[in-house]
Amino acid sequence: MSEHHIKPSRFDSAMNATVAWLARRGVSFFGTAELSVVGRKSGEWRRVPVNPLSMNRERYLVSPRGxxxxxxxxxxAGGGRLQLGRRRQTFTAVELPEGAEKTEALRAYLDRWGWEVKSYFDGVTAKSSDDELARISPLHPVFRITVTDSAAANDDTVAEAPAAGA
Incomplete structure (x- = not known):
């Protein structure tokens, strides 16, 4: 498990805040949604825009920044919530180990969003060889997510975080 991370610039942080705000209001750019995850130290919900990937009847979250x-x-936390407008989905998440499923998910992600995230993938594209994808794979965590509850959000706030250890 690599700890490689590319920190967002101020511009990227501002854009992420705008895209997340729009996702909470139902506006999605090329499939974006807002991810909410309980902070591992604070216990408070943390929000960030993501591009959920659907592939082979499964859903995935890929971290281009590591x-x-x-x-x-x-x-x-082992899971979180995705929100787009009033639709909120709670899910569990399992991080994929290195292997064929992760390589396939990275290829599909780059095929869909490569234009947006190419600078984080060291020249690797959806058309790159399996060996090239395997080389960068440890730098990009991928989670398979399973929706456990889907409901309409009552407002644009996020519910209270669960108690520590819950």
Missing amino acids: ASQWVRNMRA
Whole structure:
């Protein structure tokens, strides 16, 4: 498990805040949604925009920036919530080990969003060889998510975080 992480610039942080705000209001750009994960230290919900990937009847979250804060929180929490407008989905998450499923998910992610995230993948694209994808795979965590509850959100706030150890 690599701790490689590319910290967002101020511009990227501002854009992420805007995209997350829009996702909470139902506006999605190329499939974005807002991810909420309980902070591993604070116990408070943390929000960030993500591009959920659907592939082979499964859903995945890929971290183009590596072991970002949401990844570290997801590893600790084991799940989170995706929100787009009033639709909120609670899910469990399992981080994929290195292997064929992760390579296939990275290829599909790059095929869909490579134009947006190419600078984080060291020249690797959806058309790169399996060996090239395997080389960068340890730098990009991928989680398979399973929706456990889907409901309409009552407002744009996130519910209270569960108690520590719950």
